[in-house]
Amino acid sequence: MTFISARNIKKVFNGKKNGNATLAVSGLNLTIRKKEFVTIIGPSGCGKSTFLLMVAGLEKPTAGALTIDGKAVNGPDGQRAIVFQEYLLFPWKTVKGNIEFGPELKNIPKSEYQDISRQLIRLVGLEGFENRYPHELSGGMQQRVAIARALANRPNVLLMDEPFGSLDLLTRESLQLELQNIWEEARCTVLFVTHSITEAIFLADRVVVMSKRPGTIKSVFPIDLARPRTRDVYTTRRFRDYEAAIKASVWEEVR
Structure with a gap:
């Protein structure tokens, strides 16, 4: 179809x-x-x-x-979510903060968007890096964050x-x-x-x-x-x- x-x-x-x-x-x-x-x-x-x-x-x-x-x-x-070649992450936000940005902006309850964030961090293999900032991550890890952020709005x-x-x-x-x-x-x-x-x-x-x-x-x-x-x-x-x-x-x- x-x-x-x-x-x-x-x-x-x-x-x-x-x-x-x-x-x-x-x-x-x-x-x-x-x-x-x-x-x-x-x-x-x-x-x-x-x-x-x-x-x-x-x-x-x-x-x-x-x-x-x-x-x-x-x-x-x-x-519709888009991921570019450039990571375009918010440098002042952590991995967790970048992923939660979209759902938080949509006024989704905090407990719900934190649960979404935990699931996506696990999905993209970034457990243990939740509180790191983009400059502390490799290029591949930054792109994983970008993908998780794109998926956060389902x-x-x-x-x-x-x-x-x-x-x-x-x-x-x-x-x-x-x-x-x-x-x-x-x-x-x-x-x-x-x-x-x-x-x-x-x-x-x-x-x-x-x-x-x-x-x-x-x-x-x-x-x-x-x-x-x-x-x-x-x-x-x-x-x-x-x-x-x-x-x-x-x-x-x-x-």
Whole structure:
């Protein structure tokens, strides 16, 4: 059953300085099922992040229809949370304070949001670090806090824009494994933008390849790999076949 629907989406950015318009996305059509994990990959500047921001309600399509659960996206909503590559944590708040910020702002009773915080700290593996400040944490730990903070409002859509892009390889692979477990427990719909084909395949139910600008959906690859996935899956014939096919699709656009 369709949960997120994008029909003939177009996005034009009007230049503020020279007045020139940039057609970023054109004719984009995509449907996403509830609780599905979809990764988006494509050349730099193809509109991946722009589409994510439109789903978040932070950008408005110039034309087309974008709906979630049958309702038009007209702006930000507490049911949609976004995690960026930059951690964007409040430096003056502890791990616990960052996670509790959203529920507290919504006037959820203190005992309830503290319980939410405890559950999420356990879920992202930060027990014992509740009272640490962001500058006392590694990059990977800060991103775990950012994910927990996004989940604190119990969103039904989690949007992730290159969330592991600035991390070292070992930390990145570790967080890929953890995100898989977090998603299995949180059971929300995830839309995940990445430049890594390996990461896209490892995480996804479907990998969506976008064309060069103006971005549209070029191809969609359903990923038939058993879950939960471990790093051993990288060496399987099926994974390598997916990797070769998606790389060929992306490189056609890059060339």
